[in-house]
Amino acid sequence: MASFAGIFFPLSEAVASPKYEMRGAWLVTAYGIDWPSCQGASRQVALTQQSELDSILENLHRAGINAVFFQVRPMADALYNSSYEPWSGYLTGNRGTAACYDPLSRCIERCHALGMECHAWINPFRVGTRRPSTSLDVVTRDLWMTNRVGKSTMTIFNPALDETRRHLCNICREIATNYDIDGIVFDDYFYNPEFIPEDERAADWKYYVAAAEAGQSMADWRRANINRAIADVYAMLSTVKDGKIRFGVSPQGIAGANGVYDCEGVPSLPSYGVVTADSQYDKIYSDPVNWLKEGLVDYISPQIYWTTDNRRHPYGGLSRWWNDVAEMYGRHCFPSQTIASFAKNNTPDQWNETFRQIELNREYSFNYAPGAVLYSARYIAGKYGPGFGKALHEKIFKAPALVPPMRWKGKSRHLEVTGLSLSKSGRLEWTAADDARYVVYAIPDDVDDADAQSSGADGIDSTYILAVTYDTSYTLPAKYRKGYRIAVTPYDRYGIEWQPTYL
Incomplete structure (x- = not known):
């Protein structure tokens, strides 16, 4: 101990x-x-x-x-x-x-x-200490069981x-x-x-x-x-x-x-x-x-x-x-x-x-x-x-x-970001990859790709993450529109992140 x-x-x-x-x-x-x-x-x-x-x-x-x-x-x-x-x-x-x-x-x-x-x-x-009685409760009441100890009661759905x-x-x-x-x-x-x-x-x-x-x-x-x-x-x-x-x-x-x-x-x-x-x-x-x-x-x-x-x-x-x-x-x-x-x-x-x-x-x-x-x-x-x-x-x-x-x-399949573009107003857009989420990165130009990789996990280091988004667009903050390499990765619903696409 x-x-x-x-x-x-x-x-x-x-x-x-x-x-x-x-x-x-x-x-x-x-x-x-x-x-x-x-x-x-x-x-x-x-x-x-x-x-x-x-x-x-x-x-x-x-x-x-x-x-x-x-x-x-x-x-x-x-x-x-x-x-x-x-x-x-x-x-x-x-x-x-x-x-x-x-x-x-x-x-x-x-x-x-x-x-x-x-x-x-x-x-x-759990149902509670009192037996409720709305119309939907009445439908499931036969599934409940109530145990009593003294004056106290507890009603739950019967797991059996x-x-x-x-x-x-x-x-x-x-x-x-x-x-x-x-x-x-x-x-x-x-x-x-x-x-x-x-x-x-x-x-x-x-x-x-x-x-x-x-x-x-x-x-x-x-x-x-x-x-x-x-x-x-x-x-x-x-x-x-x-x-x-x-x-x-x-x-x-x-x-x-x-x-x-x-x-x-x-x-x-x-x-x-x-x-x-x-x-x-x-x-x-x-x-x-x-x-x-x-x-x-x-x-x-x-x-x-x-x-x-x-x-x-x-x-x-x-x-x-x-x-x-x-x-x-x-x-x-x-x-x-x-x-x-x-x-x-x-x-x-x-x-x-x-x-x-x-x-x-x-x-x-x-x-x-x-x-x-x-x-x-x-x-x-x-x-x-x-x-x-x-x-x-x-x-x-x-x-x-x-x-x-x-x-x-075991059901994940390869995903890729395509059609990545940046408008003059700073709006990043890309084509949807299945129902994935996406991770947006901004890597300073003076950091090479090898040094930007995570030492403790796959892919780009998390210090360069700007956002996780469920959309196929993201407005890039003004400070990242110059002097940075922008990358977007698919991040699927199983939690697997795929290879980046660079702007």
């Missing part, structure tokens, strides 16, 4: 800002935590919400964020135009009351205009039901088909530990008795239900848009199944200085190692919400363990980090803790694919962490970064 607890990584010796890195931010809509600050269905409220959202996204972009995890289904509801679930009361004030605009469309449009990815964040099973998994797939398919999203991400709401006994008191007991295999414990049966749901969604997404939509899950920060995978070479947590057991395996029936092992996710974003000097579960040891396991199974690891402490301690010392964690992610990642997802947006782009976004950009996210490529997809 001593090798990780209390670790200090001086910022002056930081790992260089990498060309490929997930730089995500969770944007929470439940309870209006990050957005929106006001609810209602009127045009005036909608305009206020849109202005707030635009401002948040612009500030995230200034801080160096390249992917926004936008919560669109907090509690079996929708912040988008859904055929399956009611409009969210967190948006309009009343569950089921329609909004006069589509927040997901707005978020995607603004993210893409700023060159950022937009991932639709979905809570897969085939109909629940179909419903979840239908929701994800509709979002993936109807919206130009870059990813879908689940959080860690599976079964609920406080409300889920493993005996005849459980709301799903009769389903276990009817469906479990001979000798299968209720815990194993529940884990199998969650695993099937993850597998079904991943299989479905592989058939939509040629599998270009990135799928990830953000589980709790400690995993490992308490030694279940030791015989397969998965390292033990104590060898990384972590002495806390994996509670998610036994309490919410979540088994992230299985999802990585079976190739059911493109990335894992474990919620490592502890500091680098924590003695029982230090950030460094957990980041290294997760990265090692993800690498073992050929997938990406982008740890989630909490910055909620800024609400009470918004100081440079506290910021440095976050910076050290990002640097540790970089040190422990493989194949030029580090990443971090910060919880949450209001501490980067809102009033709760003033100054942090600017410091994040200046100290850690100095140069732009591309989200790491999903090379295991």
Whole structure:
């Protein structure tokens, strides 16, 4: 434990800002935590919400964020135009009351205009502490199960039901088909530990008795239900848009199944200085190692919400363990980090803790694919962490970064920018290459091509990136119209960057 607890990584010796890195931010809509600050269905409220959202996204972009995890289904509801679930009361004030605009469309449009990815964040099973009763809720009510402990209740979709998994797939398919999203991400709401006994008191007991295999414990049966749901969604997404939509899950920060995978070479947590057991395996029936092992996710974003000097579960040891396991199974690891402490301690010392964690992610990642997802947006782009976004950009996210490529997809095809031209007004234009994004570079004339190449990744170094754009045009700032060589590369939806075309 001593090798990780209390670790200090001086910022002056930081790992260089990498060309490929997930730089995500969770944007929470439940309870209006990050957005929106006001609810209602009127045009005036909608305009206020849109202005707030635009401002948040612009500030995230200034801080160096390249992917926004936008919560669109907090509690079996929708912040988008859904055929399956009611409009969210967190948006309009009343569950089921329609909004006069589509927040997901707005978020995607603004993210893409700023060159950022937009991932639709979905809570897969949670309904809430109260059983809602809109017309769309009535349709799915038979899929719910409610467990009670004393006077407390929690209702979730029953993961044991085939109909629940179909419903979840239908929701994800509709979002993936109807919206130009870059990813879908689940959080860690599976079964609920406080409300889920493993005996005849459980709301799903009769389903276990009817469906479990001979000798299968209720815990194993529940884990199998969650695993099937993850597998079904991943299989479905592989058939939509040629599998270009990135799928990830953000589980709790400690995993490992308490030694279940030791015989397969998965390292033990104590060898990384972590002495806390994996509670998610036994309490919410979540088994992230299985999802990585079976190739059911493109990335894992474990919620490592502890500091680098924590003695029982230090950030460094957990980041290294997760990265090692993800690498073992050929997938990406982008740890989630909490910055909620800024609400009470918004100081440079506290910021440095976050910076050290990002640097540790970089040190422990493989194949030029580090990443971090910060919880949450209001501490980067809102009033709760003033100054942090600017410091994040200046100290850690100095140069732009591309989200790491999903090379295991195997469906990417060669792309090339053609017809590149520059008008007298400074407008770059080119011909579309499939549905790719593009990276625009400006290389000083006194830097030759060899020296402009990235030393830690393929292609041109990220210090020369001017913009990532989803359009086939870009207005070149006046200072780059002379004395620079301009290049544009296709950057496909799998995250693979192709060869540059020079002006």
